Amino acid sequence: MSKNLGRKIGKVFEVLVAGKFICESSNDRKMKTLYSICEKNEVYLADYFINLGYILEKGDGYFFFSKDEEPSSDYYDNKIKNFLTMIPLVEFMLVYDNSFGVGAKISIKQMALSLEKKMDLKDRLDKMNRHKSRLSDIEACESIMKEFAKMGYAEVFDEYSRIYKIVDSYAYLENFIDSIREIANEEE
Amino acid sequence: MIKDTTELLTILNKNKLIIEEFFEKRDRDIYLNDISSDDNFSDKIEYLLNVGILEMADEPFSLSETLISFLENMLQTNRRIEIRGISEDLDYLEEKISDYKNRDLIDKQKKYLREITRTLSRINRAIVVAFNVISQRVTLEYTTQTNSSEKVIELNRYREKIKELISTEREVDHVVKRELAFFKNSHNRDLLQTFYILAQTLRELRVSLVELQQIVIEYINKSEQKRLFFEKILKLQEMIKNQEIKEKTNIEKLVQQKSYPELFFLKKRKTKTQLSLNILDYYTEDFEERLKKVISNFSIEDKEIKKAPKIDDESLDSKVEYSYDIDKYALQRAFRGMTIDLFTFLDNKNYEREIELEDKLLLYSQMITLFEKEYEYTKSYKIYDRYRVLDIYNKRLK
Numbered sequence: 001m002s003k004n005l006g007r008k009i010g011k012v013f014e015v016l017v018a019g020k021f022i023c024e025s026s027n028d029r030k031m032k033t034l035y036s037i038c039e040k041n042e043v044y045l046a047d048y049f050i051n052l053g054y055i056l057e058k059g060d061g062y063f064f065f066s067k068d069e070e071p072s073s074d075y076y077d078n079k080i081k082n083f084l085t086m087i088p089l090v091e092f093m094l095v096y097d098n099s100f101g102v103g104a105k106i107s108i109k110q111m112a113l114s115l116e117k118k119m120d121l122k123d124r125l126d127k128m129n130r131h132k133s134r135l136s137d138i139e140a141c142e143s144i145m146k147e148f149a150k151m152g153y154a155e156v157f158d159e160y161s162r163i164y165k166i167v168d169s170y171a172y173l174e175n176f177i178d179s180i181r182e183i184a185n186e187e188e
Numbered sequence: 189m190i191k192d193t194t195e196l197l198t199i200l201n202k203n204k205l206i207i208e209e210f211f212e213k214r215d216r217d218i219y220l221n222d223i224s225s226d227d228n229f230s231d232k233i234e235y236l237l238n239v240g241i242l243e244m245a246d247e248p249f250s251l252s253e254t255l256i257s258f259l260e261n262m263l264q265t266n267r268r269i270e271i272r273g274i275s276e277d278l279d280y281l282e283e284k285i286s287d288y289k290n291r292d293l294i295d296k297q298k299k300y301l302r303e304i305t306r307t308l309s310r311i312n313r314a315i316v317v318a319f320n321v322i323s324q325r326v327t328l329e330y331t332t333q334t335n336s337s338e339k340v341i342e343l344n345r346y347r348e349k350i351k352e353l354i355s356t357e358r359e360v361d362h363v364v365k366r367e368l369a370f371f372k373n374s375h376n377r378d379l380l381q382t383f384y385i386l387a388q389t390l391r392e393l394r395v396s397l398v399e400l401q402q403i404v405i406e407y408i409n410k411s412e413q414k415r416l417f418f419e420k421i422l423k424l425q426e427m428i429k430n431q432e433i434k435e436k437t438n439i440e441k442l443v444q445q446k447s448y449p450e451l452f453f454l455k456k457r458k459t460k461t462q463l464s465l466n467i468l469d470y471y472t473e474d475f476e477e478r479l480k481k482v483i484s485n486f487s488i489e490d491k492e493i494k495k496a497p498k499i500d501d502e503s504l505d506s507k508v509e510y511s512y513d514i515d516k517y518a519l520q521r522a523f524r525g526m527t528i529d530l531f532t533f534l535d536n537k538n539y540e541r542e543i544e545l546e547d548k549l550l551l552y553s554q555m556i557t558l559f560e561k562e563y564e565y566t567k568s569y570k571i572y573d574r575y576r577v578l579d580i581y582n583k584r585l586k
Contacts (some may be wrong), residue, residue, distance in 0.1 A: 017459045017460070017461075018459075018460055019459075019461060019462065021462075054461065055464065057462075057465055057466075065462065066462055066465075071463070076474075076478045077478060077482050079462075080478060081486075084482065084483065084486040085486075087486075091493050094495060098494060098495055098496045099496040100495075172462070172465070175465065175468060176463070179468050179472075179475065180483075183475075183476050183479055183480070184483060
């Protein structure tokens with residue numbers, strides 16, 4: 001067990017209880033420290049948090065909290081809805097760059113430029129109503145990445161150059177999207 | 189900073205209203221809201237601060253100390269109300285009158301008369317100044333002081349000063365009346381004139397002082413009422429607050445409420461969690477069921493967008509790059525002496541790994557390029573997929 005773990009537990013709890021992910025690939029030095037705390041004390045922390053009603057779960061390079069109780073149907077449905085709303089965004093990003101995934105660095109400017117070259121991308125953007133409220137191409141593209149960042153799957157890598165980085169927690173979204181696709185295809 | 193007298197006088201003249209107000213209110217803190225004499229005061233204040241007429245870069249402002257003392261000296265409006273000095277002057281006057289009476293020398297008598305005249309004049313001036321200062325300050329205090337308690341204290345102080353001035357006036361009057369014969373028989377014009385002025389001042393002062401005293405008492409009563417009113421309001425506010433706190437901290441009521449965190453005056457903290465990954469591994473059926481219910485409102489594209497294949501860690505770590513190369517010379521050696529055509533040979537050959545038709549055609553072309561002279565070219569061909577492949581044989585040995 002690490003020294004001063006008590007104080008560190010508080011910080012880990014503050015982040016996770018807000019529904020955020022703690023990612024290994026994060027640019028934020030504090031997040032990286034929190035990740036290494038979680039990794040080193042995974043068993044202890046999991047035992048500690050379970051008493052507070054939270055399950056500390058680990059994915060490939062990320063930690064998060066899930067509820068230690070049967071989720072209510074509303075909670076379940078809302079989460080599924082969140083995944084479903086992310087599907088068009090993920091598809092848009094894959095059309096833009098099929099290597100889109102954990103570790104990818106997305107330049108908003110490049111993305112906006114490629115709208116001119118790829119008509120499919122432009123159509124998708126229009127379909128997603130991202131041009132609502134007269135957003136420019138850059139603003140529309142950024143709104144997509146902001147959505148990823150809001151959900152904890154991306155973070156701002158370079159604010160000045162408008163570059164976003166996809167962090168490890170994106171794998172969590174990918175897992176669910178793949179399952180959703182599988183189930184949707186089976187039904188057809 | 190001001191460099192010469194002309195500049196100083198111009199500045200004073202241009203800003204006379206605001207300077208007058210500052211001078212009048214010189215004994216208290218002056219804030220921007222208190223200034224009523226000029227509409228453009230904020231610009232002027234900045235200018236006056238720059239030239240040094242005003243002091244303090246921030247509120248409360250005040251006139252420069254040098255300017256205050258200069259104006260006080262010039263206007264003889266020293267803020268101190270010096271009534272005690274009058275009694276001393278009165279003692280001195282009596283001494284000089286007695287000296288005058290006891291001396292026969294004309295030169296000395298003249299000197300005493302001059303001093304008596306000067307003292308009388310000083311007493312007169314002191315009484316007038318004291319009265320003016322008191323009356324001005326009483327009005328100023330009553331109209332501009334916002335703190336009611338302070339106002340009452342200050343007005344009571346002036347009331348005492350008025351009483352003091354009334355008793356001094358009586359003292360002066362007593363001396364003047366006692367020495368009336370001396371003044372009248374002095375046969376000195378200056379002395380007589382000063383004496384009459386003082387007598388006139390005393391007469392007027394008697395009436396004015398009574399009036400002033402009444403005004404002060406009236407002001408005190410009004411201020412006292414206001415003070416009591418404000419005190420009541422404040423007390424009422426405090427009582428309301430106390431009552432609110434009492435209501436909020438009524439444990440019995442709060443316990444009956446469902447939202448008990450209010451007990452601690454804290455808002456309930458919102459927490460957010462993610463869906464467990466276990467749902468995908470162990471509770472797939474539940475997930476399926478819920479998904480089917482929700483998915484009807486969403487459209488998922490049938491055609492899935494392919495992701496780029498993942499590069500496995502092993503190949504990323506590898507320091508050797510592998511390539512599959514077929515030894516054409518070995519193939520030619522094997523082909524020599526065979527009676528079948530080249531492409532049939534290449535097509536039927538067992539390779540270490542599976543080779544596509546296109547790769548075989550590439551190999552066929554490479555063999556022709558390398559061993560062109562060793563082959564015999566016919567006009568017949570075979571069709572493979574959508575390619576026509578010429579039949580090529582080994583040259584027959586002669």
